[in-house]
Amino acid sequence: MTSHTRDGAVPWPPEDAARYRAKGYWEDKPLGAYILEAADRFPERTALVDGDARISYRELADRMDAAAGRLLDLGLRQDDRILVQLPNCWQFTVLTLACFRAGIVPVMALPAHRQFELSYLAELSESRAIAVRDTIKDFSHQDLAKHIAAGTPAMSHVLVSGRVDQGNVDLDALLAPGGDPINARKQFDAAAPAGDDTACFLLSGGTTGLPKLITRTHNDYAYNIKATSAVTNVTADTVYLGTLPVSHNFPLACPGILGVLFAGGRVVMLPSPEPGKAFAAIEREGVTLCTAVPAVVQRWLEYRQETDRQETDRQETDQLETLEVLQVGGSRLADEIARKVKPVLGATLQQVFGMAEGLINMTRLDDPEDVVCTTQGRPVSEADEIRIVDESGTDLPDGVAGAILTRGPYTPRGYYRADEHNARAFTPDGWYGSGDIVERRPDGNLVVQGRDKDMINRGGEKISAEEIESLVYRLDAVTLAAAVSMPDALLGEKLCLFVTLKPGTALTLSDVQESLRRTGVAAFKIPEKLVVVDEIPTTKVGKINKKQLREEVARMLQASGNTG
Incomplete structure (x- = not known):
């Protein structure tokens, strides 16, 4: 089929795409297929936890395909876009997987976005629908979504989780299990999107105006997920706590909820990283892996230290007993804070420096303390290419800070429908400049020094x-x-x-x-x-x-x- 989304995307050069396939980085397999493989291996295992809701892999696969069918029943078609503005909840996960399965493209908005951002994103992506929670913290996202739909010519549906106003679509009902999972699976297996098709739109951190749309294909995003999962040692025994907004690339796919579901592990959704609730969830579910930004880490450290001072029987300090790895990214973690993670929280720190545009760097779980606490890691893939350059674009030696340029099998070659910006952010031969100033040490690990862009x-x-x-x-x-x-x-x-x-x-x-x-x-x-x-x-x-x-x-x- 002719792909409207692909028309606005920048493809990889054919020779690079052929090399990525030959090396096995790209498998030409849609993202939904990886979920079904996990469901076939572990049908009765719990895949997803959200409060009292517990969804097995068998039920997750059923809901995914049933919801994909209902999206088509609404009149949506493969390559249509849907603006997704949901908090951390099971509905976000099931809807996202249903979109992957049907070839519908979710546009990953943030719960914090309001009319200014959503109107822009809806128009740029030509979204046909918007999915929201009815209210969050006394703010009516349903009212806002109706306003966005009224002002977006292409948009015909408002999907709402919770209390649903007349004329809108009940998202919870749309995501319910189906009646014939075997035939539903056959239907979507036969009409699965291609590996080069757009899987989702992520948002840039944008330094020039509103966010840009980042086109992630089934091929490149699957590899992103698998490469980060391997470095983080995600297995079927992994229990992941998602507290950061899961529409961000980091908690979504680095390895995040998708990586853990690919492996057959368990994902625990939590709408807030507030330490009391997060620690209770870690203890209750036996969480082994979390992601956090530095501000959250600092709050967790302070909470744990305060709890230690207050507790005499130390029962509370056992809440984190199962936590093995704490990933920290989003911004530079101060070295002195990094050194406190293992002694105070008991988990191995994994620093993560990356971008929704592709390149992900991580410290390794067996790295020495100096690397873990003072660097932001190294690329997760052998195919990641990195250059550190000065203002004239000349390559710099290790140990000298400069602007980072990158390209690789999961770093797209341009933003969606953004020719002018692409000319500034990408070199003619496909190197992406994130605006980060980094130093590469002789051991290959990167130290983030700041940014050269106004952000x-x-x-x-x-x-x-x-x-x-x-x-x-x-x-x-x-x-x-x-x-x-x-x-x-x-x-x-x-x-x-x-x-x-x-x-x-x-x-x-x-x-x-x-x-x-x-x-x-x-x-x-x-x-x-x-x-x-x-x-x-x-x-x-x-x-x-x-x-x-x-x-x-x-x-x-x-x-x-x-x-x-």
């Missing part, structure tokens, strides 16, 4: 300075705006906004925050500090000097006694 990394959530600045310019009082990162002990970075104003006007932080809330921007993107200045410094070529502004923020924090 704020707030606890693993990436905020485009350009996006926020463009929204702030809607305020009449603002003549010039510059968003920069501000050090924060818990989140790593927060967003600080510098502005100059028109004569005779005034602006407060509350004014800015309220304006952005009315715009419908995600809450994590709202500035937490405002600095009104007479003049914003510029470089010799007239660009805003963000480096100088970041230094000014650091001086202000130091003067106030807050060093971040």
